[in-house]
Amino acid sequence: MEEILLEVKKLTKYFxxxxxxxxxxxxxxxxxIFSIIGPNGAGKTTLFNMITGFLTPTEGExxxxxxxxxxxxxxxxxxxxxGRTFQLTxxxxxxxxxxxxxxxxxxxxxxxxxxxxxxVRKREKSRQEAEARAHAIAExxxxxxxxxxxxxxxxxxxxxxxxxxxxxxxxxxxxxxxxPLGGVDMDEIDAIIELIKKIRESGKTICxxxxxxxxxMNISDRILALSYGKKLIEDLPEVVASNEDVIxxxxxxxxxxxx
Amino acid sequence: xxxxxxxIYLALLFFIILLIPxxxxxxxxxxxxxxxxxxxxxxxxxxxxxxxxxxxNLAQGTFFGIxxxxxxxxxxxxxxxxxxxxxxxxxxxxxxxxITGLPTLRTRGHYFPIATMCLGIAIYYVIARWxxxxxxxxxLFGLPRPDPIALPWLGTISFESTxxxxxxxxxxxxxxxxxxxxxxxxxxxxxxxxIRGNEDLAQALGINTMRDKVIxxxxxxxxxxxxxxxxxxxMSSLMAENAHFVTSFEMLLxxxxxxxxxxIGPIIGAIFLPLLSEELxxxxxxxxxxxxxxxILTIRFLPFGIVGGIRLAMAKRTGGKGF
Numbered sequence: 029m030e031e032i033l034l035e036v037k038k039l040t041k042y043f044x045x046x047x048x049x050x051x052x053x054x055x056x057x058x059x060x061i062f063s064i065i066g067p068n069g070a071g072k073t074t075l076f077n078m079i080t081g082f083l084t085p086t087e088g089e090x091x092x093x094x095x096x097x098x099x100x101x102x103x104x105x106x107x108x109x110x111g112r113t114f115q116l117t118x119x120x121x122x123x124x125x126x127x128x129x130x131x132x133x134x135x136x137x138x139x140x141x142x143x144x145x146x147x148v149r150k151r152e153k154s155r156q157e158a159e160a161r162a163h164a165i166a167e168x169x170x171x172x173x174x175x176x177x178x179x180x181x182x183x184x185x186x187x188x189x190x191x192x193x194x195x196x197x198x199x200x201x202x203x204x205x206x207x208p209l210g211g212v213d214m215d216e217i218d219a220i221i222e223l224i225k226k227i228r229e230s231g232k233t234i235c236x237x238x239x240x241x242x243x244x245m246n247i248s249d250r251i252l253a254l255s256y257g258k259k260l261i262e263d264l265p266e267v268v269a270s271n272e273d274v275i276x277x278x279x280x281x282x283x284x285x286x287x
Numbered sequence: 288x289x290x291x292x293x294x295i296y297l298a299l300l301f302f303i304i305l306l307i308p309x310x311x312x313x314x315x316x317x318x319x320x321x322x323x324x325x326x327x328x329x330x331x332x333x334x335x336x337x338x339x340x341x342x343x344n345l346a347q348g349t350f351f352g353i354x355x356x357x358x359x360x361x362x363x364x365x366x367x368x369x370x371x372x373x374x375x376x377x378x379x380x381x382x383x384x385x386i387t388g389l390p391t392l393r394t395r396g397h398y399f400p401i402a403t404m405c406l407g408i409a410i411y412y413v414i415a416r417w418x419x420x421x422x423x424x425x426x427l428f429g430l431p432r433p434d435p436i437a438l439p440w441l442g443t444i445s446f447e448s449t450x451x452x453x454x455x456x457x458x459x460x461x462x463x464x465x466x467x468x469x470x471x472x473x474x475x476x477x478x479x480x481x482i483r484g485n486e487d488l489a490q491a492l493g494i495n496t497m498r499d500k501v502i503x504x505x506x507x508x509x510x511x512x513x514x515x516x517x518x519x520x521x522m523s524s525l526m527a528e529n530a531h532f533v534t535s536f537e538m539l540l541x542x543x544x545x546x547x548x549x550x551i552g553p554i555i556g557a558i559f560l561p562l563l564s565e566e567l568x569x570x571x572x573x574x575x576x577x578x579x580x581x582x583i584l585t586i587r588f589l590p591f592g593i594v595g596g597i598r599l600a601m602a603k604r605t606g607g608k609g610f
Contacts, residue, residue: 102490106490120485122484123480127480136475145473151474158474195491
């Protein structure tokens, strides 16, 4: 039996009079790579922001591992095990790769302020654990040679790798990647695709927003297609690729009729 | 090895600082050193919220004033000993910091400095107009120095002389440095740096940014109150001006010119600027113009203050990457 990790139920989001998300429901199963596609403005990032608590849904509910997470704050959802990246590569730019990854560790968010000032053993132990895990993640995402480089000085591809490393650093069950290949050079793309596959092999579930269709069709187990905030289809890649509504939303009705 | 060297240097420096009153007997200079100590505590308190958590608090001078008035009034009106009035004054300041931090820290970007500036001005007027309690525009006079304390072996220490106040303030400077240094060098300090770097990202990583900002603000106001309490007892009089937002700007200047986001920077700024201020006394009100020019030049050429400039120069000499 397949376990449902994330369930989105009849989600609707209004921005003023604009319906950005219109009655969208879907389920993400544990261990799969689930992709969300759709033209610009389809509501993909809005959906991510609602799952991670940065926006509250106007209507509908979101469940993660059976817990209702809609209405919780972003840090609460992150602590339950949902990691994310942002569309615009978001890092602690003036800090090094290692410092970035230390900030993301569970130990970092858990250490009390009182402990940090007056504590002795726990203070040191938690720092050592966080550092050890940060080193391991730097190696895992392929930045082992650049641990002490400030994030701002990394090439764009490496910044994307670091942002994925940050999403991984709190050891989440589900990782939401918002255009991990956006603006990345051709020769850097393969490294990131390999990284995404490696994350899945390590037992994590991935939800992906991506525009590079060939990559999405290759890598995904299932795909959700959105257009103008509405769900078009949620199915296997080959079924989605040949769906007339999907083709129409990407290329216009004329092409769909020809195809 | 490097750590060991650092500790030796620090111990040496501390020894020299301990010996200063034995060498320099001039009351005037000792007075300036005591004031520097008080400004160091307040600059470090502002630096905690500004330099590490990245929140530009423009009410820090007012919290200094709250601590000063609370300590002063507890001594004068309630007849409490300095040793009880000072911690209570700090706690009172921190409580006001906590209560006012809750709404103001919800704002982001430019709104937080605006909100805190308004807060500072409002509290200043409360202090300046509440004649029955604070003495209003006349201020408070005749505040006592700390009571003598009896120590085993050393006998009784009284705090009437400037030298004894020097050691008293030095003690609290060290306490402030140790507490803030331990906080920011821990993982909890990394959270503050994360909030300064990017609050959304910090939240996405499971950091309760609002909680950490409020705690940091409360600790920061606690130390501002400590500086104020020491000031009240040392000066033995208080004016509403001490809680004015000009005080906030002087602290800001100390932090910015010394080097924001470092421990040593605000210390250097808090020693250097009051000295300069004394030297420029003959200029009267024009002093502030010189301050303004220094601030503009600093922001233009040394955005991370004296310490940032030195670090950059050293990195260039050793062929580093400038970080």
